[in-house]
Amino acid sequence: MSEIGAIRELLRSRPRPVGWEERRARLDAVGATPPAADIRVESVDAGGVPAEWSLAPGSDDTRVLMYFHGGGYCSGSIASHRGMVTEVGRAAKVGTLAVGYRLAPEHPFPAALDDALAAYGFLLDRGIAPVKIALGGDSAGGGLTLATMISLRDAGKPLPGCAWLVSPWTDLTMSGESLAEKAAVDPLIQKVYLEELASAYLGGADPAGPLASPLNADLAGLPPLLVQVGSDETLLDDAVRITRKAGATDVPVTLEVWPHMIHAWHLWAAELADGRRAIASAGAFIRARL
Numbered sequence: 259m260s261e262i263g264a265i266r267e268l269l270r271s272r273p274r275p276v277g278w279e280e281r282r283a284r285l286d287a288v289g290a291t292p293p294a295a296d297i298r299v300e301s302v303d304a305g306g307v308p309a310e311w312s313l314a315p316g317s318d319d320t321r322v323l324m325y326f327h328g329g330g331y332c333s334g335s336i337a338s339h340r341g342m343v344t345e346v347g348r349a350a351k352v353g354t355l356a357v358g359y360r361l362a363p364e365h366p367f368p369a370a371l372d373d374a375l376a377a378y379g380f381l382l383d384r385g386i387a388p389v390k391i392a393l394g395g396d397s398a399g400g401g402l403t404l405a406t407m408i409s410l411r412d413a414g415k416p417l418p419g420c421a422w423l424v425s426p427w428t429d430l431t432m433s434g435e436s437l438a439e440k441a442a443v444d445p446l447i448q449k450v451y452l453e454e455l456a457s458a459y460l461g462g463a464d465p466a467g468p469l470a471s472p473l474n475a476d477l478a479g480l481p482p483l484l485v486q487v488g489s490d491e492t493l494l495d496d497a498v499r500i501t502r503k504a505g506a507t508d509v510p511v512t513l514e515v516w517p518h519m520i521h522a523w524h525l526w527a528a529e530l531a532d533g534r535r536a537i538a539s540a541g542a543f544i545r546a547r548l
Contacts, residue, residue: 262518265526269445278363282333291341291528297348299340305376305383308358310336314348321352321390321548322381324418326406328397328425328522330455331362331370339396342524342537346422349541352392352548355381359402366461367470370398374406378418388416392544396522397447397493398455400426404472404500407480420482420547422540425493425522426500428473430456430465434495444492446521452492473500482510484543486536488519514539 259267268288275284293299293312300311313319325343327334336356347354359373381391395403400423410417430452437449456465468475473496483504487497494515501513516523519532524540527533 261530262520262523262532265523265530266445266520274451278332282329282335282361285329285333286335286338288525291525293340293344294348297344299344302355304355304357305380307373307377307380308336309377309380310340310356310358312344312347312354312356314344314351317347317351317353319353320386321350322355322386323347323350323352323392323394323422323544324355324357324377324381326357326359326374326393326395326399326402328395328399329361330427330452331367331398331402331459332455333361334399339525342527345527346394346537346540346544349538350392350544350548351541352544363458363461367459367463370402370459371405371409371469374402375409378406378410382416389419390548391418392420392422392548393418394422394424394540395426396424396524397427398459400424401428401430401472404428404475404477405469408468408472408475408477411479417479417481420484420544421480422544423483423485423497423500424524425487425491426485426497427452427493428471428496428500430460430471432456434493434499436495437492440490440492440494443490444520447492449492473503476507477504477509478507480504480509482547484512484514484540486514486516486540488521488523489515489517490519491521493521512543
């Protein structure tokens with residue numbers, strides 16, 4: 259069996275449960291990989307938002323990747339993405355700040371965005387130069403990364419040096435053709451599930467609004483972007499379309515479509531060579547731009 263086949267089998271053996279608490283526990287169980295023994299990890303209060311700082315040996319703590327985990331705005335945590343985030347920090351030779359933003363439905367839009375902006379302000383208050391900050395996120399965290407930068411730009415505040423988007427969910431109206439075209443091969447993300455997540459997150463807000471669906475936003479002036487997506491994802495079109503829109507407004511953007519990969523495959527990098535290669539690519543991108 260191939261490495262990605264083994265990951266698919268793991269996911270099939272753990273069907274998605276019912277209820278938010280059970281779903282959150284499942285994502286933590288499926289995704290959680292402890293950090294390597296040589297990485298220093300510290301819990302911090304990032305402007306009133308729970309967060310976790312990490313630093314690998316030889317990394318520069320004046321440069322930071324601020325990361326927003328995926329989970330459809332309703333699940334996911336610092337714990338579920340710890341292994342992935344800390345290893346990208348190592349690859350980029352930067353510190354990382356993983357942000358534990360509030361989750362829906364208990365805290366609907368724009369609570370997650372408010373927390374993201376507060377955490378960014380925390381880094382600025384610590385004296386980290388904006389051009390030495392990279393933002394990153396997978397799935398909903400990718401959408402939140404874009405919404406954060408759009409909000410900062412519109413408020414006239416300094417933007418980060420670059421951003422990294424993994425399997426980003428950029429369209430909460432679910433208009434991408436790949437939602438149907440890739441449904442048979444995507445083991446994680448289906449349109450009905452996304453509709454449930456979007457409803458819980460939006461709490462009645464407009465799903466087409468630019469801060470909920472950055473695909474509908476003006477992206478002009480954003481910093482360089484790296485977009486990584488798997489070919490076997492229902493959200494493939496979200497990544498492709500946001501890349502096209504960014505490029506059309508003269509945002510420097512690189513799109514990587516990884517053959518046979520599934521949603522946020524980096525989470526299984528310990529068992530998946532393509533996960534490690536994707537992390538290395540992201541690290542090189544961040545290192546070159548910070």
